[in-house]
Amino acid sequence: MKAKMVKNVILNTIVFIVVATTLLPFYFMLTTALKTNKGSVAFPPQIFPTEMTLQHFMDVLNPAIFPFWRYFFNSLQVAFTTALLAVIIGSMGAYSLAKLDFPGRKLIQEGSLVVYMFSGILLVVPLFKIISGIGLYDNKFALVITCLVTTLPATLFMLSSYFTSIPVSLEEAAMIDGLSRFQVIYKIVMPLSIPAIMSVFAYVFMIAWNDFLFSSILLSTPDNMTLPIGLRQLFSSKDYVWGRMMAASFLTAVPVVFMFSLVERFITGGLVAGGVKE
Amino acid sequence: MSRSSFKRAESRLGFLFILPTLVLISSIIIYPICYNIYLSFHRVSLNPLKPHKFVELKNYLTLLSDASFVNSLLLTFAYVFTTVIMSTAVGLLIALLMNRKFKGRGIARSLVILPYVAPVISLVFVWQYMFNGIYGIVNYVTVDMLHLFNAPPAWFDHPVLSMALVVLFDTWRVFPYSFMMILAAMQAIDDSLYEAADIDGANSWRKFRAITMPEILPVVGSLVVLRSIWNFYKFDDVYLLTKQVPIMGVYLYETAFSVNDYGLAAAITVILFIIVMTMVFLMRRGGLRR
Numbered sequence: 087m088k089a090k091m092v093k094n095v096i097l098n099t100i101v102f103i104v105v106a107t108t109l110l111p112f113y114f115m116l117t118t119a120l121k122t123n124k125g126s127v128a129f130p131p132q133i134f135p136t137e138m139t140l141q142h143f144m145d146v147l148n149p150a151i152f153p154f155w156r157y158f159f160n161s162l163q164v165a166f167t168t169a170l171l172a173v174i175i176g177s178m179g180a181y182s183l184a185k186l187d188f189p190g191r192k193l194i195q196e197g198s199l200v201v202y203m204f205s206g207i208l209l210v211v212p213l214f215k216i217i218s219g220i221g222l223y224d225n226k227f228a229l230v231i232t233c234l235v236t237t238l239p240a241t242l243f244m245l246s247s248y249f250t251s252i253p254v255s256l257e258e259a260a261m262i263d264g265l266s267r268f269q270v271i272y273k274i275v276m277p278l279s280i281p282a283i284m285s286v287f288a289y290v291f292m293i294a295w296n297d298f299l300f301s302s303i304l305l306s307t308p309d310n311m312t313l314p315i316g317l318r319q320l321f322s323s324k325d326y327v328w329g330r331m332m333a334a335s336f337l338t339a340v341p342v343v344f345m346f347s348l349v350e351r352f353i354t355g356g357l358v359a360g361g362v363k364e
Numbered sequence: 365m366s367r368s369s370f371k372r373a374e375s376r377l378g379f380l381f382i383l384p385t386l387v388l389i390s391s392i393i394i395y396p397i398c399y400n401i402y403l404s405f406h407r408v409s410l411n412p413l414k415p416h417k418f419v420e421l422k423n424y425l426t427l428l429s430d431a432s433f434v435n436s437l438l439l440t441f442a443y444v445f446t447t448v449i450m451s452t453a454v455g456l457l458i459a460l461l462m463n464r465k466f467k468g469r470g471i472a473r474s475l476v477i478l479p480y481v482a483p484v485i486s487l488v489f490v491w492q493y494m495f496n497g498i499y500g501i502v503n504y505v506t507v508d509m510l511h512l513f514n515a516p517p518a519w520f521d522h523p524v525l526s527m528a529l530v531v532l533f534d535t536w537r538v539f540p541y542s543f544m545m546i547l548a549a550m551q552a553i554d555d556s557l558y559e560a561a562d563i564d565g566a567n568s569w570r571k572f573r574a575i576t577m578p579e580i581l582p583v584v585g586s587l588v589v590l591r592s593i594w595n596f597y598k599f600d601d602v603y604l605l606t607k608q609v610p611i612m613g614v615y616l617y618e619t620a621f622s623v624n625d626y627g628l629a630a631a632i633t634v635i636l637f638i639i640v641m642t643m644v645f646l647m648r649r650g651g652l653r654r
Contacts, residue, residue: 097466108476115490131501179385186378201393203644207599207613208636211620211629212396235392296483298600314485328493335486346481350474
């Protein structure tokens, strides 16, 4: 009994240390955002801020000082549109791959997994040339399409494995009852797939919201910039104010962390299914 | 409706539904890949009205004779090797820990995933603060408290230290992915196996070797391959953290967008393609053997 208690204490201590170490940067992000300018550059560094202020958050959110809201709405627009399109196009494609038979289906299924490996930096040079060639440079729509397509293979995989788990007999019964294929999708398959659709939405939203690479090559004017590149540009000069930088970083992280926490239960399973084909 | 006309309708609908996906993937991935191969054999003109000049293999020859390119390639292999081992090992250890029963397990599991979810830019900024040479907490602890270094290490300016920094950052950022996958594989193991082992008097190490390891090994294998591919063309966190670690992604980006030599950058991309393709091929063969 006593040995078990000791074991428990050790286990809990280790867990605490692991979680605390992992979250340490987040702790510093928040506390530095609350420190005064003097406090953030104090030596020895302050682990607990001696003096706290909300000034940096107010500065960051004040449009007269800082274009945070403009970048925020650009990011929101890009991430929301991308996620919405991913859900629509992904559901159609995934339903087709999961439930309908047509020539070339296997090839597309296999091909999309290979395509999954070719994104990011490998597409940057030709995409930049093509997109500037057709006059979509510095256009948020180009970013939306790029983020949409680079996440599409994962979207298809997550959704089609979910659709496959819905029994065919359910759909057949509904069709015998006189529902058309569209009605079956709209009235039976989609409502049953809400968890999967929500996780895909959150996953794509997260990728588009966090994207730095494609935004940095596709967008150029401050009016169009999303948070990652906007912040990078604002804070690339050496005379930055740590407090503002951390407040802006914190506010940039909040929406995705919040969204992730809502669907975490589903998304962790989905990521697993999407990554490993077992 | 007859059986065969139903089938035809099904197949038409199936094609119709997949069409948007096909159009998008063809125009945003497949066409650019082909176009990139074309570019890699040309001197790409910056003026859109002027045609590109065909230069045969010149871009490739330039690269292969360039020490900085070869150096970048070797650096990338070193980066991939260390980050893959570390992120997988850390993910495995934390999965083992979080698979035990304790109070608050659910919340602990969610919290350690945060580095994987938050935007890179925010995380890079706070790391820059924590590793700052003058008032950063890391140097305070390692130099002033533990005396591990004689002089304050220049994390962002010294090539070796910068490499350590980006490896550490990537490990911290992506271990949650390995953690999630390995944990899911562990949860799928039948409890009765462990109960039987308990009856036989097996200790924890024996149970890990005989039951857990064989079950999670396929997942760990896939993880290693996937992470190797992804980290092979890693760009953003390394680029944002320091200028001292020009791995392939950074080298490619700079060639294209700082030097503006798109032909050369296209040739780098093709070489990366070939390496990644080889990795994908090896992965698929490995997958078949299982």
